[in-house]
Structure formats: structure tokens, C-alpha cells
Amino acid sequence: MRTPLIGGFALPCLSVLLHGSAMAQGFIDDSTLKLQLRNVYFNENFRDENGLSTRAAATAKSERTEWAQGVLLDFQSGYTQGTFGLGFDALGLLGVKLDSGRGRSGTGLLPVHADGRAADESTSLGLTAKARFAQTVVKHGTLLPKTPVLVYNDARLVPQTYQGTQLVSKDFDDWLLTAGQLDQFKLRDSTDSRSIIPDGYSGREGGDFTYAGADYTVNKQLRLSYFRGQLDDFYSQDFFGLLHTLPLGAGVLTSDLRYFFSRDEGNHYSGKIDNGMFSGQLSFAVAGHTVAAGYQRLNGDGGLPYINGATVYSFSNVGIGKFIEEDEKTWLASYGYDFKNLGLPGLSFMTRYISGSDGKTGPAGVNEWERDIELAYVVPTGTLKGLGVKLRNYVYRSDTARGRDSNRLYLTYDIAVW
Template structure:
């Protein structure tokens, strides 16, 4: 592919754009074009000893298994010269079914038709215009927001995308300001743009999502953050966080503390929300080893609200469970190893265990999860950027179906320029 996607072949196209007048060398020279190939195999077997009646279990799927190929073409231009710099970003997404079936669909890799069959393929294209003044950038169009009150989901074949505007400014040393307003979104297994709703909401209402916040580096070891987000007529949420690194012996001890305050807003279409979530994680990294332990608790009415399909800024948002139900308490333990000190850069291993208890839903909530991951990315040479990742998740609960999940990811990142 790279033999025809060259700078020479794209210069006439870029020169025709109104944002790239003749001589706008920064627009072209600072541009980046990347192709990412993702091949994903997803297998999930359900365990019905808890969380489902025997009658319901007889008619429910016993497994979900799909295999698909994804292609992500990401173009990011530089900026035109001058006080105000103009640019454009573009994203092309394609997902192709390799294997599925009506009784095995619904993994989140591919769209599912009304007859229960997965789509053969799906695709979308997106563009965002951007303007830069000093170290402040304003973008409008398709966005991939990543902040504590809204993180786009990129855990399957293609990423979740949003439509709206976002401003990021780092003109003040050590301070990054972020703000935005989003109007619609596309789920990770869909090419349809829909109204933004919270997770678990099945009504017909939707709303805009507005957010603003700041990240501040206090010296070399401490990072502070505060963010506010509101999904119109559903909920509002605040996040305060602090991270601190402490050199201890031959390693580094990191403390990460987070506090969420969530309330219903406006018409409260998703019912009453009024809760607090406290969480903390300690991790110690030394000689390639990282040991972690944490605790999290919700107090108040309802679980932690978040946008449908999004990733939650929580230590407990890991493989299958999220552990953010009303009044739930969760303990977390983890271990990771980077094999670089042994002379194998690019090879990593991780395992973790989570135990949630005392939560409330239609019945008492207790859940647990064990995750294991082995990954390797070729660090250099002819196959630099080729990656393989194997994940195994075991989830058990007394209010939802247990699951055993195996996932294999084959990826290849190619810098076309």
C-alpha cells in the first residue's frame, strides 16, 4: 500500500484544500498518516450457575464467538503558517467479518442485524477541522475524547467516535486546560451516529455532553486533576484526582487517588442519581516488576453514571465487570512484568484480581474477576510495530451471568509517512 500512498501523490490533493494554500509547508511537512491493522478473535462462554433463572438460561446464548479484521487509516495534518494555524484530521474505519453466526454474534466486534446475524462489514469516514493559536488548539468534527469524565472506548475492533467541538490549551506551563461539547456518537460496533445516552438507559431521549477540566503538574512527582461533565437532562459529574510518585529503594511507589461526585440533572430521564465514589491505588515498580493494590467504594443512590459504551475512569473498569454498582465495595490486586530487563523488549505480562461486595441492584451484588494478559510488540527491524496480545478473563457474579472469555489481538501499526 505504501508504494502509492506517498507524499508526492498526496501533494496535489492537499494543495487543493482551502486550509492548505501554496507554500503552507508546515501543513504538509508536519502531517502524519498511519494505518493500523487489527485482527481480533473473541470467544466468550457463559456460566449460568448465578445471575439467571434456569428457564432463562435455556433460551439464552451459551457463547459468543466472532473473528474480524479492522482497518484504521488516521491522517493528521500539520498547521498552516501564521498567527492562526489551520489544519484538518481525517479518520477512515473499516470492519470485516471473518467468522460469526446467528447463535454466536454480539461480541461487540460487529454490528448485529435484526435477525441476529452479524454484518459482513461496516465502515465510516470522519473529518475534523482544527485551528491553533500558540499552544491552544480548537477542533470541530469527529473526536476521540479522553478525559476523566469521558473516555472513548477502543477495546474491540474499531474505536467509539464522537461529534462535536473540543479545545485543549497548554499555554501556561505545567497546566493543561480541556473543554468541549459533544452532540452525537457512534458505538464501537456501529457506523450509525446516534444521540448520546447514559449506560443502561433504554428510552428515546438523548442529550449533549459538556465537559471542562484541568490537569496540573506540581513539580516532577505530583499531578493534580479536576474535571466536570454533564450529560444534558441525565446527570452531572465531578472528578478530583491526585497522583504522586515517590522513589523508594530501587523502585518508584505511585499513589493514585480519585473522587467522583455524581448527581442527576435537568429532567433526570435516567432516574435519581446522588452518589460519591472514592478510590485509591498504590503501585510499586522495580526492575520490570509492578505490584498494585487498591480499594474503591460507592456511597449513595444509584451506581456511577457514564456514557453508553464509553470506558470508565476507574481502576475497576478492566475486562468484563466494572464494579461500580450502588454502594459496592471493591478490592483490587495486580502484578505486571516487563521483560526488557531480561533482554526481551516488547514482551509484557499482567494479571489482576478484583472482588466486589455489598452492592445493590434488584438483588444483593457480589462479583469477582480474574484477568491475565500476555503481549508482545516487535520493537525494531523489518516487522517493527507487529503486535500480538492474548487475554483471558474469568468473571463470576450473583446478579449477572458468569463468563469465561479468551481474546486474541493481532495488530500492525504502519507509519505511511
């Protein structure tokens, strides 16, 4: 006669299974899978004016025109239950060429082969392990850092990604703490990982980038920030920020002040840097209208250093130019309108003008300007909710660089799979 397994073996096994099922419940139930489709047409024509770079212009491309389809699949798990939870994320990226040519490649949408032709397709998979303790989350693997000293670039077909470890904590009231160390990155138009280098550096080897900082919410209207970033043997950078909102009549006045202090570090492979940059903007929003004006100034040796391919956390990082050369002074004015006040939710318009002067790049002086126009619409409700179209027109001119006229059309569709 067979003895029922109720004691020494069956019940412990059942307990483990039930406990494991409970732990995994949050991992599964809180997970999300999002799909974004990006169809991008990019056309940029170069303008060689004022007799600049005549020899170079004679052999350089007169235009860059490409059309490509991007697919972004973003899976984010929940966490196993308990004070200490574990999770897992995955980011799949696909780019497919729809139209290009050897003489028209290099828009930043797709990788470019040695023969000057764009790749037919590119794929990349990023995996991230994560752990949560109370209100602190640690992630290791593929990251999309977004701090004042490093902002990943997401202005083309697929985003720029980084490899490393990052900690974000909300355990202290009114404080958001962030720290991380990165050792590799991929450009937005490349599937190859490489060590991290600053913009403009022509060497092959880079270094590790470490960063740490805090955002402190003083009250509902005021937030203060401090961050420090360091790229080994290249540069270090301190950031101080103040963001304040003030109800004013029927609208809101926002003051956004930012200051960067950068200097060379270690073997200073990218040259001498001892630079301060103030960047400030005032904006007033009322009844769907937003009017803004800003001023920026650099002082000291070198321009503002930043990681190759990344977005600069500055109002001057616009459609084409960045306006961050040594000693450059920049003015900015912009206007935006949200058409929901006219009964058209999802439709928006923006235009801006930015002018920089007295900058230096080597022995040459820099005077540059840019005018941008953007019109965007995202379906707000219904079956096609999340379907968007954005048209961008940028015009850039400089005393020391080729002028550029750029037209870009983005069709996007965000789908929450679950």
C-alpha cells in the first residue's frame, strides 16, 4: 500500500511553489510591453555661402536624404514581491532602410558602411537586470540616462544607448538621488558598442563616465538640482540648477536657470578645459500660448564638453546647432501654441529663433543663427490613439560652417501591447 505524501515532502514542496508563485505575481502582473513604430523622412541641403570652405564644398555632399522605418519594442517587468524585489527589462531596436544612396547617406538614421552606403537594416537588443529595495532601484545593463550631465539622444530613428549601472532613490522625502557608472555606448546610427568619448575627440579609446546628483523639491513651485559627471582622463563637470514656477494672473511664469562648470581631468586627452556656462530661460504660458526668452554665455578655456552623440542639457541644443563654443553669447526666443484651446486636442505648433556671437573654434570666430518651426499632431483618443505626425523645418547659418536647410517628417505610433 502506497503511503500518501502529506508530510515530510509534499507539503514543503507545495509551500515553496505557492510562495514562488506569490513572489512572481508582481513580476508578471506589473510588467508592460510597449511597441513604437517610427517612420522618418530626413532631407538636409547644404548651403555654401560667403565663400566659406570652397574647396571642401566642391567635394562634399550637397544634400543628405534618407527614409527609414524604425521599430522599438520595450519590455519592462514588475518586481518580485517583498521588500527586496527583482526584475528584468529588454529593449529591442530595429531600423530598416526605405530609401537612401551613397551620395545621400549620413543623416543619422542608419549605420553607414565603408563604401558610403547605408545599411539595409540594423538591429540591437539591450538587456537590463534590476533590483528594488524600498524606494531605491538599481539597474545594470542597457540604460537610457537622462541627467543634466548626460542626456541620451533620441532625435532620430532609434535612441542612443549606454551600458553600465545606475541607482535611483526616492527614499528621502522631497529628494530624488541618482548615481551611475557607464563604460560603453552605442550611437543612434550604430549597432557597435565602444568606450565612451567626448564630442570632437578623434582618438579610439575612451573612458568610464561616472555621475551622481540630487533633485530637491523645496515646495510645489521650486526645485533645486546639483549633479557631477566625470569622464576619466577627459573632463569633469558640475551642474547647478533652479526651476521655479509662479502663477501670474491667468498664466504661469517659469524660471529655469542652469550653470555648468567644466574642467579637464587626468591626462586631459581632449585638451584644456576650464569653462563656465550660464544658461537661463523665462517662459510664460497662458491659454495655450507659451512665450519664452533665454540667454546663455560661456566663459573660460574651451567650449562646453559633452559625450559624443548625446543631447546637451541646454536651451541652445536645438534642431541643428548647439551654440556652446568657447566664449559664445547666445540669445533665444520661442513661441508655442497648444490647439486644444480651439477644440483641437493633440495639435501643437512651435517656432524659435536663436543667435550666437563672439564664439571661438580654434583661431576662428563664430557667429551663427538658427530658425526652427515644428508642427505636430497626436491622435488623443479612439482606435488610433497614439498615432502621431510631426513636421520639422530647420534653417541654420554660420560664418565658419556650411549652412543647412533641413526638413524632417516623423510618423509615429505608440501601442501598449499589455
